[in-house]
Amino acid sequence: MEWKRMVGSRAFYPALLLAIAGILAGVNWPTEHKVLETGTFYILWNEALTSDALVFFLPLASVLAYGDSFVQDIRSSYIRILISRQDRKAYVRDRMRVCMFSGGLIWLLAGICSFLILFLLLFFREGTGAWDPKVLQEAFWRLVRLVLIGSWCSAMAGAFGAFFLSSYMAFGLPFLSYYLLIILHDRYFQGYAAIDPVEWLKLQKDWGDNGIGAYLVILALIILFVVLGKMAMGERLEEI
Amino acid sequence: MRNQSLEMKTCMGKPMIEIEEVTKKFGQDTVLYPVSMTMLAGQVYGIVGNNGSGKTVLMKCICGFLPATSGTVRAGGKVVGKEVDFPEDMGVIIETPGFLPQMSGRKNLELLAQLRHVIGPKEVTRVLQRVGLDPEARKPVGKYSLGMRQRLGIAQAIMEDPEILILDEPFNGLDKHGVADIRNLLLEMKEQGKTILLASHNGEDIDLLCDHVFEMDAGILTEIR
Ligand SMILES: Nc1ncnc2c1ncn2[C@@H]1O[C@H](COP(=O)(O)OP(=O)(O)O)[C@@H](O)[C@H]1O
Ligand SMILES: [Mg+2]
Numbered sequence: 001m002e003w004k005r006m007v008g009s010r011a012f013y014p015a016l017l018l019a020i021a022g023i024l025a026g027v028n029w030p031t032e033h034k035v036l037e038t039g040t041f042y043i044l045w046n047e048a049l050t051s052d053a054l055v056f057f058l059p060l061a062s063v064l065a066y067g068d069s070f071v072q073d074i075r076s077s078y079i080r081i082l083i084s085r086q087d088r089k090a091y092v093r094d095r096m097r098v099c100m101f102s103g104g105l106i107w108l109l110a111g112i113c114s115f116l117i118l119f120l121l122l123f124f125r126e127g128t129g130a131w132d133p134k135v136l137q138e139a140f141w142r143l144v145r146l147v148l149i150g151s152w153c154s155a156m157a158g159a160f161g162a163f164f165l166s167s168y169m170a171f172g173l174p175f176l177s178y179y180l181l182i183i184l185h186d187r188y189f190q191g192y193a194a195i196d197p198v199e200w201l202k203l204q205k206d207w208g209d210n211g212i213g214a215y216l217v218i219l220a221l222i223i224l225f226v227v228l229g230k231m232a233m234g235e236r237l238e239e240i
Numbered sequence: 241m242r243n244q245s246l247e248m249k250t251c252m253g254k255p256m257i258e259i260e261e262v263t264k265k266f267g268q269d270t271v272l273y274p275v276s277m278t279m280l281a282g283q284v285y286g287i288v289g290n291n292g293s294g295k296t297v298l299m300k301c302i303c304g305f306l307p308a309t310s311g312t313v314r315a316g317g318k319v320v321g322k323e324v325d326f327p328e329d330m331g332v333i334i335e336t337p338g339f340l341p342q343m344s345g346r347k348n349l350e351l352l353a354q355l356r357h358v359i360g361p362k363e364v365t366r367v368l369q370r371v372g373l374d375p376e377a378r379k380p381v382g383k384y385s386l387g388m389r390q391r392l393g394i395a396q397a398i399m400e401d402p403e404i405l406i407l408d409e410p411f412n413g414l415d416k417h418g419v420a421d422i423r424n425l426l427l428e429m430k431e432q433g434k435t436i437l438l439a440s441h442n443g444e445d446i447d448l449l450c451d452h453v454f455e456m457d458a459g460i461l462t463e464i465r
Contacts, residue, residue: 001354010342076338080305081396084332085355087325240305 002098006066006105015064018057019110024117026051038129041122045115046139049146050202058197059178061110062103062150067157068170070095070233075165079240092233096158096226103154104147111143141211145201148218153178155222159229162236254281255314256404256435257302257327262311264297264459271297274311275461277454279437281403284430286446287439289456295439296334298456299408302437303332315404330404331397336390336412341382345373345392348381349399358400367399372421386413394422398429405429405436411445423448 006012026048030036037043048054073079073095082091153174161170178197185196193205200214207213257279264272271294279285287295300306302313304320304327313320315327339348349364368375371391381389390413397405410426411419426449429436439456440446446453453465 001351005340005351008340008343008347073338076341077335078338078340080303080332080334081337081339081352082355083305084303084326084330085352089325238307240300 002094006069006098006102009066009069011064011066012106015061015106016109016113018064019061019106020113020117022054022057022061023048023051023110023114025053025057027118030122036122036126038126039131039135040126041118042115042131042139043135044122045118046135046142048114049111049139049142054146055182055198055201058107058146058149058201059153059175061106062153063157063171063174065106065154066099066102067154067174068161068167069099070158070236071161071165071167071170074236074240077240079237083237083240088234088237092230092237095233096155096229099158099229100151100155100222100226103157104151107146107150108143111146142201145203145211145214145218148215148222149197149200152218152222152225155225155229159225159232162229162232165236255279256281256316257437258314259298259302260312260314262298262301262308262313264294264301264306265309270459272301272308272459272461276311277461279404279435281435282433283452284426284436284438284450286450286453287437287456287461288443288446288453289439289441291441293456294459295456296408298461299332299334299406299437299439302406303327303330303334305334327404329402330406331400331402332406332408333393333397333410334406334408336386337393337396339381339389339392342380344378345381345384345388345395346375346377348392349396352396353399356400363399367395370398370425371395372418387415387418390414391418391422394425398425403435405434407436408439409441410438411440411442419445 027044028047030040073082156174156177157170160173161167163169181195181197185192185199189195193199194213194217199205200218203211203214255278259275259277261274261276262272263270263274275298287298289295297306301308302320304325307321315324315330318324320327340351343351346364346368349368350361353359353364365375371394373388373391373395381392384392390410394407394410397407410422414422423445426436426438430449438446438449452463454461455464
């Protein structure tokens with residue numbers, strides 16, 4: 001039910017378009033009209049997955065789709081219709097789960113769409129040759145991290161929305177937190193790459209084998225906000 | 241004769257909802273003074289009272305939407321808020337409920353039906369017709385009039401055919417036809433032996449439908465019929 005509701009919600013497609021635009025804005029489009037090197041489309045895609053444009057769009061597109069759904073339920077009193085069919089525990093579990101996945105889903109779909117777009121636009125201008133699986137592999141893991149960071153943002157949206165019972169907070173605070181971490185890192189704690197969301201995406205520092213450290217940091221943050229969000233929602237649901 | 245067969249069908253007399261000394265305070269304000277009431281199977285109960293007298297608050301306590309400050313509500317023998325989150329086999333409409341505004345009425349009900357998995361699209365069509373809404377209409381609920389939304393609210397309350405119905409101001413926002421439609425619907429439900437609690441600030445509907453009538457006055461509930 002939750003998934004259908006999310007995909008049917010008004011903000012889903014704008015969020016998806018924003019995410020696709022965020023990826024495509026970072027593409028270093030070839031300007032010359034000559035035959036392109038083999039694999040240009042996925043090499044450009046791979047680069048776009050860590051571009052500055054994408055870093056900017058990331059928290060925005062992640063929270064739009066479903067970040068304030070809990071706030072909406074309470075404000076519209078839709079919650080009473082739901083709780084008459086589903087106990088509070090099940091509701092909170094489903095709501096937080098879908099909230100969390102919504103941000104990741106947007107980026108997963110945007111990643112796939114932008115890949116297809118680049119393929120259609122560039123592949124037929126490329127010369128033939130062997131593909132480079134290394135680049136594709138790198139891009140795949142970048143996409144995974146993108147999805148995880150998107151989930152972190154939307155989990156924050158769910159938690160902040162429930163805590164303040166406000167759509168503005170649901171949309172605004174993940175955005176602020178994300179930038180705050182980037183700024184803290186750039187200005188004051190340059191040695192602590194672990195707090196920098198951009199670094200989680202780019203993995204320029206040493207994060208252990210295959211960047212395992214970055215995945216653990218993001219996962220821990222997701223779990224933290226899912227737990228906080230569930231607590232905040234539980235509190236809000238005592239009187240409905 | 242008919243009464244007898246009804247009695248067999250619904251085991252009339254079995255307590256469905258037992259309210260024991262329920263009080264509710266919001267901060268210093270006492271909104272409900274100790275309220276006790278037992279709802280027996282197959283009976284229709286009405287509460288009349290002015291706006292702000294506490295009807296909605298009592299109904300929310302029955303549903304477990306609000307925790308009572310003291311006292312207990314039992315539904316089917318289970319304490320609401322402790323043993324069950326929400327009473328089993330109960331349909332409810334409290335004030336005019338919200339739906340997902342961007343989806344049609346039909347889509348809304350179909351999504352809700354997936355939470356309990358007891359009815360499918362066919363039953364959704366039937367219930368929409370019963371409350372006088374067009375099952376094929378694609379208009380999103382956000383563009384519904386108050387009366388249409390009220391009809392949809394009643395539809396969601398009855399669609400899974402619950403034994404107990406809690407209806408807070410079900411005639412709210414309905415025009416003359418709407419009131420007549422819903423009144424007939426409730427009479428039908430009564431015939432089927434449902435247990436119903438109805439609140440209204442309009443005594444006329446209550447008189448017609450209810451076996452027992454209570455009055456709520458500033459948080460004090462008294463039986464008047
Ligand atoms: N969540 C709440 N917090 C504080 N006061 C409330 C709350 N809900 C209802 N009240 C108060 O309780 C009283 C009874 O309200 P209500 O049950 O809605 O009246 P009605 O009989 O019209 O349904 C009113 O004075 C209302 O202001
Ligand atoms: Mg009321």
